[in-house]
Amino acid sequence: MTQAWDKALRARGYRVTPQRQLVLAAVTKLEHATPEEIWADVQQTASGVNISTIYRTLELLEQLGLVTHTHLGHGAPRYHLAAEAEHVHLVCAECGRITEIPPEAVAPLVSALADDYGFQTDVGHLTVFGRCESCRAGAAAEGAAAEGAAAEGAAAEGAAAGSGRAGGAGPTT
Numbered sequence: 001m002t003q004a005w006d007k008a009l010r011a012r013g014y015r016v017t018p019q020r021q022l023v024l025a026a027v028t029k030l031e032h033a034t035p036e037e038i039w040a041d042v043q044q045t046a047s048g049v050n051i052s053t054i055y056r057t058l059e060l061l062e063q064l065g066l067v068t069h070t071h072l073g074h075g076a077p078r079y080h081l082a083a084e085a086e087h088v089h090l091v092c093a094e095c096g097r098i099t100e101i102p103p104e105a106v107a108p109l110v111s112a113l114a115d116d117y118g119f120q121t122d123v124g125h126l127t128v129f130g131r132c133e134s135c136r137a138g139a140a141a142e143g144a145a146a147e148g149a150a151a152e153g154a155a156a157e158g159a160a161a162g163s164g165r166a167g168g169a170g171p172t173t
Helices: 002-011 018-030 035-043 051-063 103-117 133-166
Strands: 067-070 078-081 088-092 098-101 127-130
Touching: 002 018, 018 035, 018 051, 018 078, 035 051, 051 067, 088 103
Parallel strands: 088 127
Antiparallel strands: 067 078, 088 098
16 A cells, blocks of 8 residues: 555655655554644654654645545544545544444435435545433343332332331220
8 A cells, every 4th residue: 555655645646755744654544633632643653753744644644645634523633645535434422433334334324315415426525413222221231120129129129118018106906
């Protein structure tokens, strides 16, 4: 992949600088990373590279079609390789996990939007927010534990109330 980057940069008259190589390597490694996350990764190898260099490099690489960005909620955009851009993002609102799924997974939605509303969907920028399987399972387990504790508490209250009546505190005949 590195040779493809080199060729793409040189073909458009740009030099292949160490900073550009480091940014591309970080984008590849981190997949959906903010400029700050890319900068932190680059800093591990080249501590002299500042954040403005990261922003300028990302802007150039996006203009050249080597990287693309997406907005996965509020905050900074996240960058990934343009060659891997055709996917839909599922973002867990609870833990922040990002899952990529193929565009075919939302084909029925895309078709319905086109048929019912005449709307052409750009699936490369489609993000769906919700809760991931792990968070849902954790919530279900917590809910079951809470229900179990409530049931135990109710049973204990009932037992205590029942023993109070059986203790002979009331009138006898």
